[in-house]
Amino acid sequence: MDYNKELDARGLNCPLPILKTKKALGELAAGQVLKVISTDAGSVKDMEAFAKQTGNELLSSQPEGKEYVFFLKKK
Amino acid sequence: MTQKKLAIIATKGTLDMAYPPFILASTAAALDYEVQIFFTFYGLTLLRKDLSGVKISPLANPAMPMPVPMPVLVAALPGMESMATMMMKDKIKKKGVASIEELRAACIEGGVKFIGCEMTVDLFDFKREDFIDGIEYGGASTFFEFAGSTDICLFV
Numbered sequence: 001m002d003y004n005k006e007l008d009a010r011g012l013n014c015p016l017p018i019l020k021t022k023k024a025l026g027e028l029a030a031g032q033v034l035k036v037i038s039t040d041a042g043s044v045k046d047m048e049a050f051a052k053q054t055g056n057e058l059l060s061s062q063p064e065g066k067e068y069v070f071f072l073k074k075k
Numbered sequence: 076m077t078q079k080k081l082a083i084i085a086t087k088g089t090l091d092m093a094y095p096p097f098i099l100a101s102t103a104a105a106l107d108y109e110v111q112i113f114f115t116f117y118g119l120t121l122l123r124k125d126l127s128g129v130k131i132s133p134l135a136n137p138a139m140p141m142p143v144p145m146p147v148l149v150a151a152l153p154g155m156e157s158m159a160t161m162m163m164k165d166k167i168k169k170k171g172v173a174s175i176e177e178l179r180a181a182c183i184e185g186g187v188k189f190i191g192c193e194m195t196v197d198l199f200d201f202k203r204e205d206f207i208d209g210i211e212y213g214g215a216s217t218f219f220e221f222a223g224s225t226d227i228c229l230f231v
Contacts, residue, residue, distance in 0.1 A: 013171040015102040019181050022105035040171075053106040 001060065001071050004032040010039045010067065017043040018050050021072065025056060028074045033059065036070040044068055080109045080225040084218070087231060088117030090131040090163060090175070091139075095231045096121070097178035103227075104185025112182075113218040115192035118231075119199075122191055122206045126176055130160040183209065190217060 007024045009017040017038045024034055036047070044061060047070050051058035059071040081103045085096040096118075100110045114122055120129060133139050133150040139159075149155070167174065173181075182189075193212045196203065203212075211217070222228050 011171045013173070015098050015105070016171070016173050016177075019101055019105050019173075019185075022185075050106060 003035040006035045014042050018046050025074050030074055032074050034072045038068045078109050082222040082225045082228045083112045084230045085112050085114045085118035086116050088120030090129050093121050093175045100187045101178050101181040104187050110187040111221045113190045115195050119195050124207050130156055131163050132156045133159045
């Protein structure tokens with residue numbers, strides 16, 4: 001999937017992946033896509049909740065080995 | 076969608092109890108909530124410029140996981156508190172958990188409003204210059220003015 005920015009949140013624990021995602025989205029323009037890579041299993045549900053609450057669209061959420069890869073489209 | 080609001084009262088000044096208010100407030104801010112934290116009694120310690128005095132004690136804390144079981148009389152020995160704090164901070168770092176400095180900074184960046192309890196400052200003879208800038212000082216009424224309109228209100 002094409003994306004405009006990548007956020008490496010590997011090794012970070014709750015709530016840092018979400019806090020850094022919020023910050024990274026702030027640096028994008030509406031409609032641009034952010035890729036996030038996390039190793040925190042809790043971030044799967046957290047990212048869904050974040051997208052639902054903030055209105056930024058979660059385009060995809062996939063485990064890749066021990067990592068979790070998310071694509072978010074900025075509102 | 077109207078903006079949701081969260082109010083938290085932070086009353087504790089230990090390392091473990093510093094986490095709930097700062098984690099919830101910074102995350103709520105990331106979720107576009109309007110957030111205020113009212114710091115009262117020992118909670119005001121969390122607003123100091125220097126957070127090195129924020130510690131954790133194994134005393135009266137039987138649920139705290141220990142590498143080896145520690146009798147209360149051992150936990151009461153001088154230096155045990157500093158050791159427990161050092162071990163906890165080390166674990167926090169290893170597990171990729173944010174430091175309280177980091178979470179507090181995230182709160183400020185996310186626009187969380189900090190209110191310091193004026194009465195506590197007076198009671199304990201705290202000095203305002205020891206606290207970070209940007210705090211509003213007020214009393215219970217100041218808190219209720221915001222808390223009365225919130226969706227979530229927590230006491231920590």
